[in-house]
Amino acid sequence: MREFPWHLRAIAALERRLMHSVLPPFPANRPRRLRRTPGLRALAAENSLNVGDLIWPVFVRDGENVEEPVASMPGVNRLSVDRVVAAAREAADLGIPAICLFPYTGAAMRTADCAEAWNPDNLSNRATRAIKAAVPEMLVMTDVALDPYSDTGHDGFVRDGIIVNDETVEALVKQAMAQADAGVDIVGPSDMMDGRIGAIRTALERSGHQDVMLLSYAAKYASAFYGPFRDAVGASGALKGDKRTYQMDPANSDEAMRMIARDLAEGADAVMVKPGLPYLDICRRAKDSFGVPTYAYQVSGEYAMIAAAAQNGWIDGERAMSESLMAFKRAGCDGILTYFAPAMARLLA
Numbered sequence: 600m601r602e603f604p605w606h607l608r609a610i611a612a613l614e615r616r617l618m619h620s621v622l623p624p625f626p627a628n629r630p631r632r633l634r635r636t637p638g639l640r641a642l643a644a645e646n647s648l649n650v651g652d653l654i655w656p657v658f659v660r661d662g663e664n665v666e667e668p669v670a671s672m673p674g675v676n677r678l679s680v681d682r683v684v685a686a687a688r689e690a691a692d693l694g695i696p697a698i699c700l701f702p703y704t705g706a707a708m709r710t711a712d713c714a715e716a717w718n719p720d721n722l723s724n725r726a727t728r729a730i731k732a733a734v735p736e737m738l739v740m741t742d743v744a745l746d747p748y749s750d751t752g753h754d755g756f757v758r759d760g761i762i763v764n765d766e767t768v769e770a771l772v773k774q775a776m777a778q779a780d781a782g783v784d785i786v787g788p789s790d791m792m793d794g795r796i797g798a799i800r801t802a803l804e805r806s807g808h809q810d811v812m813l814l815s816y817a818a819k820y821a822s823a824f825y826g827p828f829r830d831a832v833g834a835s836g837a838l839k840g841d842k843r844t845y846q847m848d849p850a851n852s853d854e855a856m857r858m859i860a861r862d863l864a865e866g867a868d869a870v871m872v873k874p875g876l877p878y879l880d881i882c883r884r885a886k887d888s889f890g891v892p893t894y895a896y897q898v899s900g901e902y903a904m905i906a907a908a909a910q911n912g913w914i915d916g917e918r919a920m921s922e923s924l925m926a927f928k929r930a931g932c933d934g935i936l937t938y939f940a941p942a943m944a945r946l947l948a
C-alpha cells in the first residue's frame with residue numbers, strides 16, 4: 600500500500616483543529632469581509648479551474664464530413680475522422696491538452712472474437728494517426744475495453760454467460776498495443792478486468808512504448824449514469840445484462856482504495872474515478888491516500904442532466920457546468936474528463 604503514513608495524517612488533522620480554535624468570535628470574525636467584492640473573493644479562492652485540467656471525450660464514426668447529433672447528449676455529436684481532426688485543432692487552439700477517443704462501431708464489426716479491437720486500421724487508430732499528424736501537440740487518449748467491438752456489449756469476452764477475465768486481458772493487451780503503435784499518448788483501460796494494468800505495462804515496456812502514459816480507470820462503478828454514452832457508441836441495444844460482475848458496487852469505498860493501490864503497484868501512472876459527481880468522496884479519499892495524479896470522469900449521464908435541464912431553462916447551464924467542474928478540483932482531482940471541455944474552455948478564455 601502506498602497510503603500516507605498514519606501519523607502525518609494525524610498531524611494534519613491536529614493542525615486543522617488548531618486553526619479552527621484560533622478563530623475569534625463575532626464581531627472580530629466576520630467571514631463576509633472576504634466575500635464583499637469579486638477581487639476579495641478571487642484572493643480568498645482556494646481552488647481554480649484551468650483549461651489545462653480538461654480532457655475532452657469525443658465520439659468517432661465512419662464517413663466523411665459527418666456530424667451526427669447524439670440524441671441523449673444535447674450539444675454532443677459523433678464526428679467522422681476529418682471532423683475529429685478539425686475538432687482537435689479547435690480544442691488545441693482553446694488550450695485543451697487532451698482528447699479521448701470513443702469509436703461508434705457498426706453492427707457488422709461487433710463480433711464474438713472482438714478482432715476489430717486490435718485492427719491497426721480500426722476507426723480509433725485511424726483517428727489517432729490523423730490527429731497526431733495534423734495536431735501533434737494534442738494528447739490523444741484511447742479507451743481499452745472490448746465493448747465497442749463485442750456483439751454482447753460487454754467489456755470482455757463472454758462464455759456461457761460469464762465474462763472471462765484472463766482471455767480478455769490477452770485481448771486488451773493486443774488492443775492497447777495497436778493503440779500505442781498508432782501513436783496514442785495515453786491509454787485508458789476502462790474494462791475493470793483483474794491484472795490488465797500489469798499486463799499492459801509489461802507489453803508497453805517490451806515493445807518500445809515505455810513513454811505511453813497508463814491512466815487506469817481504477818475505481819469504475821457499475822452506474823446508471825453511463826446510459827447516454829452507450830447510445831452514443833451504439834452499445835445500448837447490444838448489451839445483454841449488466842456489468843456488475845466487473846464494475847464496482849456503488850456501496851463501496853474501501854474497495855476503491857484497494858483497486859487504486861493495486862493498479863499503482865501494477866504500473867499505472869495515474870488513476871481515475873468514474874462517474875464523477877456522485878463519487879466525489881472517492882476522489883478526495885484517493886488523493887489524500889495516494890497523492891498521485893487523480894482524474895474524474897464526468898460521465899454522459901451527468902452531462903445529460905445538466906445539458907437537458909439547461910435546455911429546458913430550468914437551470915443556468917454555464918453556471919451549473921462551472922460549478923460541477925470546480926467541485927472536482929475541490930475534491931482533489933488534477934483533471935476532469937468532460938463533454939463540457941470545449942464549452943468550459945471558451946468560458947475560461
Ligand code: PBG
Binds near residue numbers: 746789827828
Ligand atoms: C466502456 C466505457 C463506458 C464509458 C467509458 N468507457 C461505458 C460502460 O462502462 O458501459 C462511459 C462513459 C460515459 O458514460 O460518459 N468501456
